[in-house]
Every structure is written in C-alpha cells, then in structure tokens.
Amino acid sequence: MTNTVSPLGKDLIGLEKLSADQILQILDTAEPFKEISERRIKKVPVLRGKTIVNLFFEASTRTRVSFEFAEKRLSADTVNISTSGSSLVKGETLVDTARNLEAMRIDMVVMRHGASGAARFLAERIPSTVINAGDGWHEHPTQGLLDLLTMRDHMGHLEGLKVCIVGDILHSRVARSNIYGLRTLGAEVAVCGPRTLLPSMVEELGCQFFSRIEDAIQWADVLNILRLQLERMQSGYVPSLREYNRIWGVSSKKLEAAPRDLLILHPGPMNRGVEIDSDVADGSHSVILNQVTNGVAVRMAVLYLLAGGQLDKAEAAKRGGES
C-alpha cells in the first residue's frame, strides 16, 4: 500500500468498523473546517475537479443540503439525483444506475437508501468512493460523527461520558451509528424507549436499558432524542402519540429532576410535542442547531479524508468489502 490510500479506506459505510484513531481523525479534521463556513468567501479549492453525485432514494432535506454545502465549500462539482424525476422510478436497478453514473466518470457517490446494506452493496461493485448518507435501519455514519463532535464540543470529552439515546432504537440508523462511535471512543451508552422499539441485540451492543425516561434522566450526561417516525404508530409499535409523549417525551418538567445539566441532542426533523417538547428543543441546553452547523464541517472532513485515496480506488473496489 502506498501512502496515498485514504486513512479511512475507500468508502465510509458505517462507524462499526472504524477504529478510535480513525474516528478521532475525522473529528479533529472537522475542527479547521468549521472556520471555513464562517468566512466571507466560504470556499477552498481542495476538491477542485472532483465530481460527486448525491444519490437520494429517500426523502432528506438536512442531510442532502448539508452534504451539498460541504461539497461546494470544498469546490467539488455536484449533481443531485432524487427518486422522483429520475429513471429510478422506471425500475432501473441500483447497480445499473451507479454504473451509468460511473460511465460519466464520477469520483464519489453519497447515497441515501431505504434498504439496510445498500451502501456496502454499492461500494463493493463500483470503483468510486461511496459515502453512506443513511441506509435503512443500518447506519448513518455522518450523523453519528456530527453527534460525537457536538458532544465533544460541549462536554470537552467523550471517554466516560454517559449518553442515553431515547426513542425508536429498533428502526434507527442514527442510534446504531451513535452506539458504535460512542462505544469505540469509550463513552457509556444507554437506550430508553418502549420495549417494542428496542432491537434484541441491545445488550450485545454494550448498552444499558432504561424503560423509564425518569431513570435515564437521573443517569445521563447527554440525551440524544430520536424522532418518532409517525408511521410506527400505525404499525402498532406505540399506542398513541399522546401516550408516547406522556411516558417517553422529554419535557422541561421531567428534566427538572436531573442531578446535573443535561445536553440535549436531536437529529431532526423534530416532532415537537411528541418525543421532545418545545421548551426543551429551544432551551438553553439544546445543541440541536449546533449539530446542524457541525454536520457541514464533519462532512467536509469526511470528503477531504476520503478524496486522498483515489489513486488506489480501483484496487480497493476489487478487494471488495475488506477495507
């Protein structure tokens, strides 16, 4: 291997396989990128001439816009493809779509897909760098990274930090990326929510479980509150939104009992009055908008670190999922 291989390998599929050093390198690289977004001219030329395709098979505003800003601030050329208005609705397979893009000589694909494992599937089949922007219930690595960065910014450290993820853990790629990243960096992780929305492997992931939000509030330094996907209610996972809010919703009244100030994160979009009350979302301990700001910096760091390894990309694709 030459020194031109990116420190992250060819792709970013998830945080599960990354080492503590690799995660810390991304977080440390994100620091100077924060400053670029504060400049009058928010652009540096480091990815000039790179072509990046944002391939979104699922609705997304925050993540897609954040990636696009990150790409543009690094001077890459970007194309956005979303499900509507593309041949994706005509039944073209994922690999065919990607191969056609490949034939137009692209360098990277940022993909959001509804199927768990879609990002790895694609990465093993095309030589371009693939960045997972969320695949089914599997992982959403850049969201996990921006959560880690925001927690580190405000708490000063991640090792030994007590983080409780609240809500629908079962269907949440954000939860999984958080758990992998936080555990790798030595944080203590717990989850809290209805048992119906809990994956069976929570203990295997090394997480504590709280069935009562009041207990989680007593234990935690940080609450990462997940969005309750409203379609879950129709599937019978939760009885009603009102009951969900009463039992697991985070309100300032419940937070009053906390022995210390809790940092409040939420990946968005929020259902105000369901999983989080407005006075908490807009309160002084909420860092929800800092997360959005950090999202651009983290994505710039990921793009920058992955772009360094392009020379060996064809070989890496041949090796498949080993990297």
Next chain:
Amino acid sequence: MPTPNRIRVMSEPDVRRAVARMSREVVEKNGGTEDLVLMGIHRRGTHVAEMIRAEIEQIEGDHIETGSVDITLYRDDLEVVGPRPIIGATELPPGGIDDKCVVIVDDVAFTGRTSRAALNELSDWGRPGKILLCVLIDRGGRELPIQPDITGRQMQMHEGERVEVLVPELDGDLGVALIQTTSEDP
C-alpha cells in the same frame, strides 16, 4: 539504514542577525510600518513571522498586525501525498488584509508551490494593496516563477540534501541545519 548527516549551517546569532536585516528590509520596502501585515505560513513560517514582528515592533515602536495561513486546503497535490493528518487554523489579522501591504513569511522557499497556494488563499480573503514574499532560507529548485522579495540566506543544495529551520517553540532550539542523506538511501 545510514543515519543522515546533520550540519549546522546557521547558529542562533546567525538567524537573529538575518531576521534583524529582513525586518529592516520589510519596513524599507513598505516605506514604514503603516498598513503592514505579516502572514506566517503554518507552521514554521508563523514562528519566523513572530520573530520579525517582535524585531520591527522593537525598532519602530509600532504595533504590527500578524496572522497565519494554513495552505493545506490550497495545495494541488492531494492525490499525490494524501490528506494531511492535521490542518492548522488560518487566522486573519483583526484589521483584515484589504489594501494592506501583506508580507507572506515562510521558513524555506523551495518549489514555490506553497507560496502559490498562500497567494491563492490570500486572494480568497480579500484584496491586498501589495504582497511581498519573505523567507529565511531560499534553497532554490523553483518549479513556478515565484521568487522571494526578502531572503535571509540563499543556499545551494545538492541531491539528497534538505534544509531544516529550527524554532524554539517547536524544536527547543533556534538555527538552521542541513541534512545530508547518502545517495543509496532514498
């Protein structure tokens, strides 16, 4: 592997004398200290810039605005060398650089690519009235038509040789060393 041979080519007093002369040249070329801004290139250039600032402030008695640039994201060799492990901060002086006389300060001038990157970065930050390039060591070997305006010392380099500027903040020592590696050692 043979250990490289280190030769001290400038002692601490040598560097201090060179910096003193360079500082006077900076003031002379700008016609005083008005609108003067020093921008050191991360990392060792910022320390050379700091020495020049202290010298000018001592002889002229005026405060000199100083900033720093990290040119990592303006390099054109990302695919060749890969991403840098650490990117330093770029700090603009509080008064900005528009219409100022900006002196780019670096430790060593070699290919000219770092200076090119710094010039590009500065033009993204504003429109200086004038830009000067000031280096402690000019070791030749330019790949771009960019020459320093103010030089501490010129050195003729041979194959397998490189020059290292030592600064107290990073190396606990001030001086310049020539490092010779034998030809069979790449």
